[in-house]
Amino acid sequence: MEKVKIENVELILSHPDNLNIKWTGQNDLVRQIMAAWHTISEDDIPLNPRIVGKPGAGKTTLSYYAAKELLKREVYIFQCTVDTRPEDLIIIPVISENNQISYHASSLVSAMIKGGVAILDEGNRMSEKTWASLAPLLDDRRYVESVIAGIKIKAHPDFRIIVTMNDDASTFELPEYIHSRLQPTIELPFPDVKEEYDILKMNIPFADEEILKITVGFLQKSHINKSSFSVRDGINMARYAMKLYKSETTKDKETAFLLALKSVLGEEGIKILSTNNDEKY
Ligand SMILES: Nc1ncnc2c1ncn2[C@@H]1O[C@H](COP(=O)(O)OP(=O)(O)OP(=O)(O)O)[C@@H](O)[C@H]1O
Numbered sequence: 001m002e003k004v005k006i007e008n009v010e011l012i013l014s015h016p017d018n019l020n021i022k023w024t025g026q027n028d029l030v031r032q033i034m035a036a037w038h039t040i041s042e043d044d045i046p047l048n049p050r051i052v053g054k055p056g057a058g059k060t061t062l063s064y065y066a067a068k069e070l071l072k073r074e075v076y077i078f079q080c081t082v083d084t085r086p087e088d089l090i091i092i093p094v095i096s097e098n099n100q101i102s103y104h105a106s107s108l109v110s111a112m113i114k115g116g117v118a119i120l121d122e123g124n125r126m127s128e129k130t131w132a133s134l135a136p137l138l139d140d141r142r143y144v145e146s147v148i149a150g151i152k153i154k155a156h157p158d159f160r161i162i163v164t165m166n167d168d169a170s171t172f173e174l175p176e177y178i179h180s181r182l183q184p185t186i187e188l189p190f191p192d193v194k195e196e197y198d199i200l201k202m203n204i205p206f207a208d209e210e211i212l213k214i215t216v217g218f219l220q221k222s223h224i225n226k227s228s229f230s231v232r233d234g235i236n237m238a239r240y241a242m243k244l245y246k247s248e249t250t251k252d253k254e255t256a257f258l259l260a261l262k263s264v265l266g267e268e269g270i271k272i273l274s275t276n277n278d279e280k281y
């Protein structure tokens with residue numbers, strides 16, 4: 001456990017996240033993130049990009065890839081939920097065995113101290129009250145205050161932050177002063193046929209060509225029909241179809257795909273499959 005002292009208070013830091021994440025395609029989006037993080041001179045500050053897209057579109061993967069593989073920094077992911085309180089984001093007191101209080105820095109604060117990258121994942125699930133505690137971090141002040149530990153923590157100059165947000169309805173409307181601090185907004189669209197094929201191939205390299213192609217065809221059809229099935233659904237379906245086929249549960253690949261589609265996406269998936277607009281792609 002790494003410890004640091006700030007204003008005489010000892011903090012226990014969180015570990016960075018080491019994930020085996022790969023990214024293919026949509027390089028313009030990666031470049032936009034890197035540009036937002038770039039600082040031009042000593043008196044410049046980095047921006048705090050916000051990645052917006054449908055569930056399962058690749059927002060977390062894109063953020064992690066940019067931070068870890070391109071910026072080459074340690075990455076600290078903070079999973080935001082409706083129950084996240086301001087102190088969860090900053091410093092949490094923990095009572096240890098001998099009744100001593102120890103202070104645990106959140107992954108966000110650990111990234112701030114170490115000069116890593118914080119991904120605030122699914123930031124739109126967090127309430128305005130919790131977001132308010134980050135206002136000074138997200139402008140040129142670049143610090144947070146911990147009421148619990150009674151200290152102010154300044155971000156390391158190398159610290160960067162990125163926020164992912166779903167554009168579904170089950171979320172908080174954030175106030176303007178938070179929106180204006182989370183810029184630029186980078187929209188993650190659904191990938192095109194070739195990109196979608198490459199993504200599936202990268203994530204399930206052992207998958208059979210025919211199953212991959214049927215899955216990509218289905219996903220593209222679903223995008224045309226404005227359905228929200230994502231590449232993650234595609235990966236799950238193709239993976240399950242492969243298992244059904246290889247374990248000889250089904251006799252051919254097409255049947256394996258159909259069964260996987262039904263099990264993973266249910267009736268809505270079958271409905272998309274039976275729409276008749278393949279000619280559009
Ligand atoms: N361009 C890409 N290259 C490689 N893999 C990708 C790409 N886009 C998506 N994926 C894969 O798709 C899956 C879903 O991605 P991810 O979890 O990043 O989506 P998300 O938008 O963060 O979803 P959620 O809204 O549920 O948090 C992952 O398995 C990821 O590896």
Ligand SMILES: [Mg+2]
Nearest residue numbers: 059060121164
């Ligand atoms: Mg995500």
